[in-house]
Amino acid sequence: MMDSSPVRDETAEETEDEEIEEASDIDDDAEDAEFKINSDTSDSDSMEEMEEQEGTDETEDWISKSGLSWSPSHEETLEYFPAPTGLAPGPTRYAISQISTLKSAFDLFLTDDMLQLVLKRTNLHGREFTKGWKDIDLVDLEAYIGLLLLAGVYRSRSENVKSLWDDQTGRAIFRATMSCGMFSLIGQNIRFDRKAERAEKSDDKLAAIRELWDQWTDRLPLLFNPSRDICIDEQLVPFKGHCRFRQYMPKKPGKYGIKIWVACDVPTNYVWRMQVYLGKAAGDAPEVGQGKRVVIDLTKGLRGHTVTCDNFFTSHALAQELLKRKMALVGTIRSNKPELPPQLLRIKKRAVLSSLFAFTKNTTFVSYVPKRGKNVTLLSTKHRRPVVNRDDKKKPEIITDYNSCKGAVDTLDKLVGTYSCHRKTRRWPLAMFFNILDVSACNAYVLWTAVDPTWFKTKSVRRRVFLEELGKSLVNPQIARRTTVPRSPFAAAIVKAARTVPETDDSGPEGPSPKKRKVCFCCIKKKRKVYNVCCKCEKHICREHMSTICLSCCP
Structure with missing residues (x-):
């Protein structure tokens, strides 16, 4: 039966998002959310448009419901000069010094301390609840993770475990690494906390994986410096089992799951910071200003950056707070926000493809009409002039910049989903662990290609090759130490080869190498x-x- 946990209704957000999608898909491309809006680059042309729209409002004051005073002219608006970030975009010096092989890049995210934590909890649970349990070691756990990654590479995450080990339908490397029963046994007993201690943390909904999650997320900002453009959006970890903070998001492929706020670097799709949405506490009122709080939390420690987000987060109060922290904001904004001047919402007599701007000293609003009866509004503290591009659709520059940065988290979802190691499970902590593995592998690929840009540069499937080599490097120690040879001739050949040939370096054919x-x-x-x-x-x-x-x- 479906879980009765609280489910978030996003119908209000859907209505606003539908307007944006329709505005962005004028050429009948319903799945592409990118605004196909064009505009005029010259200030003079854009000002003429504004004068036409302002003709009927010359005697009206541009005052919003919240009391903010706006102006149709940018004469008193100050220029925006981004503050220096103080960081060189790319891997940090610490990360570069530690990376020598593919596996070493992955180990930066899943450290020995984290694996020992999982190992300790898993063995404790196995001894207590599984008859005949034999303690596993670090090599066994890494081999289990490696097989999960390989199953994702081979697009077999939804395939039955037994068929992966089958002589005809499976792959030899699975049978060469460990038995099907051993793989299933580890999956059944893997744990990230002690259930006996969970009662002491009853107020923490994430207690079952909190320790591992905090250690892992704390390492994400330490290994990479983001570029100037940051995208903040939500990610959904698919899960339909029992979970107190499961959410319903109809626009996501999985529909039901665990929602995570993500701050992502735009050029590389590196996940820089994450935060799980745990819902409201029982009996408490809904959180006010949640979008503002999330953005502030995810951008701590940054300055000189531009944050791009959708209308769930964007508000005038958030824009002003980010300016105090030396950051700019670009994002769509809902038409029911009280800070919007009423002139931007009147589209009955507006011409199609027209743009109307409103300014304060440090903030710009733009209202764009992509087709009759539709209105798209955006806020920016980065753009201080009514600039539009010279094109048939007369798209404002604010929308152009928003379109180029808004899809970083969505691209991350596509990358993770293509070769995801996520397997069907009834336990939400295990679903979270699968997502940790997927994001760690994605971030490790970003670090590895930044350190060695020439690695398989000509291949169009670099990331698939990276994941496959990473998975093999994790299972090779387990294969080499197997005492029994599998009955399958191909799997037996892999085991014999691993026993006779010394372990090779992931970065080249010369053999094992030190880190320096x-x-x-x-x-x-x-x-x-x-x-x-x-x-x-x-x-x-x-x-x-x-x-x-x-x-x-x-x-």
């Missing part, structure tokens, strides 16, 4: 830095001065 490069001891003049070391003297050596020898001839 050093100069080849034979290249005195060239000073060539390499990862490879001699297996006998353990000195660093380049490919030019190394020779290949088989295991039987090795002394």
